[in-house]
Amino acid sequence: MIILDDHFHVDPFHGLFLEAVKQFHRAGGTHLMVVYKSAHDYGFPGLKVEDFMKAMDFHIGLVERINKETPVKAYAVVGVHPAEFAYLAEKRGLKYAKDEVRKALEYAQRLCLEGKAVAIGEIGRPHYEVSPDIWEASIELMKYGMALAKEADCAVQLHTESFDEARFRELGEYVREVGIKPYKVVKHFSPPLVKVAEEVGVFPSVIASRKNIREAISQGNRFMMETDYIDDKSRPGAVLGPKTVPRRTKAFLQNGLFTEEDVYKIHVGNPRKVYGIDPEE
Numbered sequence: 001m002i003i004l005d006d007h008f009h010v011d012p013f014h015g016l017f018l019e020a021v022k023q024f025h026r027a028g029g030t031h032l033m034v035v036y037k038s039a040h041d042y043g044f045p046g047l048k049v050e051d052f053m054k055a056m057d058f059h060i061g062l063v064e065r066i067n068k069e070t071p072v073k074a075y076a077v078v079g080v081h082p083a084e085f086a087y088l089a090e091k092r093g094l095k096y097a098k099d100e101v102r103k104a105l106e107y108a109q110r111l112c113l114e115g116k117a118v119a120i121g122e123i124g125r126p127h128y129e130v131s132p133d134i135w136e137a138s139i140e141l142m143k144y145g146m147a148l149a150k151e152a153d154c155a156v157q158l159h160t161e162s163f164d165e166a167r168f169r170e171l172g173e174y175v176r177e178v179g180i181k182p183y184k185v186v187k188h189f190s191p192p193l194v195k196v197a198e199e200v201g202v203f204p205s206v207i208a209s210r211k212n213i214r215e216a217i218s219q220g221n222r223f224m225m226e227t228d229y230i231d232d233k234s235r236p237g238a239v240l241g242p243k244t245v246p247r248r249t250k251a252f253l254q255n256g257l258f259t260e261e262d263v264y265k266i267h268v269g270n271p272r273k274v275y276g277i278d279p280e281e
């Protein structure tokens with residue numbers, strides 16, 4: 001059975017790295033979307049485009065190691081985290097930060113075109129209060145990242161403040177404005193608003209808590225499951241632990257909340273459509 005966690009971080013300096021992936025595998029997990037953390041986490045200052053490029057290359061190297069050294073199939077998602085942009089804008093000014101991050105996103109697009117990554121992410125806007133200038137610029141960069149993804153025919157994973165129906169509708173307007181295919185825009189850390197997301201043209205990657213997944217599946221199976229595991233020893237099991245997606249999937253199948261068809265759609269059909277990957281090969 002194929003089981004995919006759609007948003008998982010690894011960190012060889014602060015976390016368990018391969019051990020976390022092995023835990024995922026022992027629980028029954030098979031496929032991972034491994035998402036870039038930050039230049040800073042990977043040992044680069046995050047002050048210029050070259051720092052972000054080196055950090056993305058480093059991230060690709062981590063994904064290659066997972067594929068060589070564990071039985072799990074990992075795919076890379078690369079971008080610039082909105083918190084990195086906000087930090088740089090405060091430190092070096094808005095215009096400078098925007099230019100550097102734009103160039104970094106173009107590099108992320110190149111990695112997708114070269115087949116080294118399958119999506120640009122996580123990009124978006126900060127989940128905490130920032131100045132109106134930084135907020136507006138973050139939205140601009142998010143749309144730029146979506147436009148790059150559209151051009152490369154790859155997906156984007158979006159990081160945002162906590163979401164509700166109104167914000168999904170706002171995001172839907174950006175999707176239409178950019179003209180990217182609606183199933184190529186993944187809302188990471190999504191609440192279980194499966195129907196609203198489909199209506200506005202966004203693909204939800206739902207945090208795999210019991211309550212969320214129960215609500216999500218009651219609305220349909222057009223979603224993916226994630227832990228947003230951050231792999232930081234000082235925050236073990238945050239946001240959810242590495243075993244959560246396989247454990248929850250199996251439990252839901254056992255207690256009848258998922259059918260076999262649901263499991264196949266969530267872990268194979270949906271990722272195939274969104275990322276253009278073939279988890280079955």
Ligand SMILES: [Zn+2]
Pocket residue numbers: 007009035122228
């Ligand atoms: Zn994340």
